[in-house]
Amino acid sequence: MRFTRALSAAVVLLGLAAAPAAADSSPSASPSRDGDAPTTAGTSFRTAAEFEQGQVATASGAAGDYLYWSFPADAGQRPTVKATVKLPETHAAQTWRVDVYDGLRRRQACQWGAQARTAGAGVSSVELACVLRTVRAWTEPWANDPLPGTYYVRLTAVDVPTSDLGVPVSAEVRAESKDIGGAAAVDGSLAEPLVPGIAVTSGADEGDERDRGAVLSAIEPEDGWSSGWWSDRWVWSGIGAVLAALAGIGGYALTRGSGRPSRVPPGA
Amino acid sequence: MITRTRLAAGACALLAALAAGMAFPAGASAGEPTGEDAPKVDLVLDVSGSMRTRDIDGGTRMAAAKQAFNEVLDATPEEVRLGIRTLGADYPGDDRKTGCKDTAQLYPVGPLDRTEAKTAVATLSPTGWTPIGPALLKAAGDLDGGDGSKRIVLISDGEDTCAPLDPCEVAREIAAKGIGLTIDTLGLVPNTKMRQQLSCIAEATGGTYTSVEHTEELTDKVNQLVDRAADPVVTPVATEGADACAKAPALKSGLYTDREEFGQQRWYRVDVEPGQELRASVSVGADRAVNPSYGVLLRAVTVHGREIVRGEAAGNGRTDVLSTGLRYPKAESDDDAAAEAVCLQVTNSFSVASGVKTTPGLPLELTVDVVDGPGDSDDVAAFGLGRGWWLLGLLVLVGFLAGLLWGWLSRWRFAIWRTN
Numbered sequence: 001m002r003f004t005r006a007l008s009a010a011v012v013l014l015g016l017a018a019a020p021a022a023a024d025s026s027p028s029a030s031p032s033r034d035g036d037a038p039t040t041a042g043t044s045f046r047t048a049a050e051f052e053q054g055q056v057a058t059a060s061g062a063a064g065d066y067l068y069w070s071f072p073a074d075a076g077q078r079p080t081v082k083a084t085v086k087l088p089e090t091h092a093a094q095t096w097r098v099d100v101y102d103g104l105r106r107r108q109a110c111q112w113g114a115q116a117r118t119a120g121a122g123v124s125s126v127e128l129a130c131v132l133r134t135v136r137a138w139t140e141p142w143a144n145d146p147l148p149g150t151y152y153v154r155l156t157a158v159d160v161p162t163s164d165l166g167v168p169v170s171a172e173v174r175a176e177s178k179d180i181g182g183a184a185a186v187d188g189s190l191a192e193p194l195v196p197g198i199a200v201t202s203g204a205d206e207g208d209e210r211d212r213g214a215v216l217s218a219i220e221p222e223d224g225w226s227s228g229w230w231s232d233r234w235v236w237s238g239i240g241a242v243l244a245a246l247a248g249i250g251g252y253a254l255t256r257g258s259g260r261p262s263r264v265p266p267g268a
Numbered sequence: 269m270i271t272r273t274r275l276a277a278g279a280c281a282l283l284a285a286l287a288a289g290m291a292f293p294a295g296a297s298a299g300e301p302t303g304e305d306a307p308k309v310d311l312v313l314d315v316s317g318s319m320r321t322r323d324i325d326g327g328t329r330m331a332a333a334k335q336a337f338n339e340v341l342d343a344t345p346e347e348v349r350l351g352i353r354t355l356g357a358d359y360p361g362d363d364r365k366t367g368c369k370d371t372a373q374l375y376p377v378g379p380l381d382r383t384e385a386k387t388a389v390a391t392l393s394p395t396g397w398t399p400i401g402p403a404l405l406k407a408a409g410d411l412d413g414g415d416g417s418k419r420i421v422l423i424s425d426g427e428d429t430c431a432p433l434d435p436c437e438v439a440r441e442i443a444a445k446g447i448g449l450t451i452d453t454l455g456l457v458p459n460t461k462m463r464q465q466l467s468c469i470a471e472a473t474g475g476t477y478t479s480v481e482h483t484e485e486l487t488d489k490v491n492q493l494v495d496r497a498a499d500p501v502v503t504p505v506a507t508e509g510a511d512a513c514a515k516a517p518a519l520k521s522g523l524y525t526d527r528e529e530f531g532q533q534r535w536y537r538v539d540v541e542p543g544q545e546l547r548a549s550v551s552v553g554a555d556r557a558v559n560p561s562y563g564v565l566l567r568a569v570t571v572h573g574r575e576i577v578r579g580e581a582a583g584n585g586r587t588d589v590l591s592t593g594l595r596y597p598k599a600e601s602d603d604d605a606a607a608e609a610v611c612l613q614v615t616n617s618f619s620v621a622s623g624v625k626t627t628p629g630l631p632l633e634l635t636v637d638v639v640d641g642p643g644d645s646d647d648v649a650a651f652g653l654g655r656g657w658w659l660l661g662l663l664v665l666v667g668f669l670a671g672l673l674w675g676w677l678s679r680w681r682f683a684i685w686r687t688n
Contacts, residue, residue, distance in 0.1 A: 040492065040495075043450075043474060043475070044474055044589070045551060045589070045591070045633075046501060046633070047496075047501055060488075060492070061476070062477060062478040062479065064477060065477075066588040101591065102593075103593075104547060104548075104549045104579070104592075104593025104595065105549040105550075105551060105591035105635075106579060106581070106592055137650075138642060138643070138645045141577055141596055141597055142577055144579075156586070156588075157586075158587075159585070159586065162460050163463075165463045165464075165467050165477060166455060166458065166467065166477045166479035168478065168479075182650075185649065185650035185655075186648060186649065186650060187644075187645040187646060187650050188642060188643045188646075189643045190545075190642045191639055191643070192639045192640065197502065197521075197523065197635065198639060199521035199547075199637035199638050199639045200521050202639070214500035214501050214502045214503075215502060216502050216523060229650075229651075231650045233649060233651070233654065236654060236656065236659060237653045237654050237655070240659050240660050240664075241663065243663055243664045243667065244664060245667060246667070247664040247667035247671060248670050248671035250671060251667070251668040251669065251673075251674075251675060252672070252674050252675040253671075253675070254675065255671075255676050255678075255679060256675055256678075256679070
């Protein structure tokens with residue numbers, strides 16, 4: 001009787017344990033808030049236009065321009081950058097390319113997605129995509145794995161005939177991430193996210209910062225950078241401990257039968 | 269909870285900003301650069317004879333430019349110091365030498381008097397040569413001084429007619445003076461040669477080139493460029509790297525620029541205390557036509573020459589910059605160890621076809637951040653915690669076995685106690 005009760009409790013707990021696993025696989029909802037999305041792009045790392053994940057940043061430029069944006073990505077996220085370039089009615093074949101760089105201006109590899117595409121003559125738009133690796137809270141200094149911080153997006157025509165140089169185009173960029181959750185929770189964390197110029201901005205007090213006006217990157221996710229100590233590994237480990245304890249009680253109960261030694265006669 | 273407080277704080281700040289905006293509609297707010305830091309823009313307009321051509325929306329190129337200028341002058345942000353320079357506006361003759369000196373300041377760079385500037389623009393009529401190179405040099409002079417961002421917007425309808433002074437090289441020289449100047453170019457109804465020349469000028473300074481066929485496009489683009497100048501941008505500090513670590517300049521956290529010639533190496537030094545992390549990134553710009561394959565290497569080296577960590581980047585094809593970075597967390601030490609001087613070496617493997625000028629060197633941008641070091645990582649997983657069904661299975665199995673064992677042991681002990 002006691003054993004069956006323990007077993008049913010274990011089943012309930014198992015169900016609970018499944019919840020975080022199920023939550024991991026669903027993509028994080030990132031509602032589009034275009035209200036304050038940038039409508040221009042920068043022309044260098046220094047002047048990159050900042051946007052939040054889920055926003056659609058737009059810009060008008062010219063074929064041959066290097067368009068820069070930046071967005072924040074935090075630990076446990078796997079960002080996907082998508083870009084759409086609208087080309088004028090008449091143009092020759094041209095190749096467009098999107099590159100993603102991290103806060104240290106290191107080029108980040110795309111796991112998959114069409115990073116570069118050639119638009120044939122007269123094609124009205126090109127769609128590009130880049131799925132980055134999962135952002136980890138910590139890596140060894142010699143690795144170039146993605147770390148929490150600023151991510152730069154550079155969109156440009158890598159192969160544009162002279163006849164099309166300077167022809168007006170418009171571009172649209174958005175970044176969304178899949179939440180990888182506890183599976184990507186690594187030990188350790190950075191003292192400061194990989195945001196360029198953070199040593200200058202965090203060193204200056206509030207007053208100073210206002211005087212400066214300009215910072216290299218003022219980027220921060222909507223709800224701040226994660227502190228890095230929480231992950232669903234706590235839930236898994238905790239539930240594991242509870243289950244182990246219950247299984248221990250169950251095993252103990254099996255050896256004790258009804259709780260009285262079997263050789264003792266009922267009336268003794 | 270944190271989100272909520274933040275929201276509330278944000279709302280307060282917004283209200284305060286709105287109130288401040290109402291109280292001083294035209295006044296400079298705290299974040300706006302004033303005086304020395306004000307962004308400066310010099311519009312350089314081609315007033316050469318060819319501007320008479322009627323091919324923009326049925327009117328002359330000059331009419332289109334005038335209309336665009338009027339609209340731009342109306343929309344110019346308060347804090348921007350705007351000036352107008354003309355080229356080819358005064359000398360109608362055939363003497364090349366005189367024609368190639370024909371550039372004048374129509375409206376000086378300074379606080380904008382819209383009416384005055386418009387009147388000045390209205391007097392222009394297409395006249396002479398197209399001395400782009402000399403005009404750029406003079407425009408750079410107009411913008412001299414101050415710490416704010418500087419931008420030249422060149423509007424032209426023909427290529428430079430004043431060879432051998434290559435405007436592209438002029439642009440590069442101007443950029444190399446380290447005054448943080450960008451040249452954006454706009455080509456009115458351009459032909460191939462002009463596109464090449466104007467985009468070359470733009471690329472030499474990290475600017476943009478746009479072809480214009482309609483008045484509206486011209487207005488929008490110039491407005492966009494003037495607005496861009498008004499955006500506050502961090503101005504890099506000019507530095508000069510040495511050819512060896514011992515002589516290298518000591519840098520602190522910040523943004524620096526330098527020039528690096530082809531095949532040259534540049535050394536810088538950064539002091540890193542124990543428990544701090546050095547973050548450095550470097551971008552080398554391709555401001556002229558470079559050969560297709562190239563690379564950049566950034567190395568952090570101890571004063572004794574041991575390499576600590578490196579960042580490398582390579583690429584091919586058309587590019588504006590090639591950049592890489594590195595991170596070096598210096599371990600905490602128990603005794604009061606002094607700061608370590610870390611040498612940063614930057615080398616590039618850009619190359620140019622013969623005939624392309626190799627001086628001045630390529631623009632180099634270096635960001636240095638010295639921050640607190642990262643936390644320790646003793647395990648692959650966060651806090652060494654486990655996760656997944658295998659873990660649960662194992663824990664349940666081991667727990668069950670332990671329970672069984674414990675039960676049997678206690679029964680055995682009970683049995684022995686009874687026998688005795």
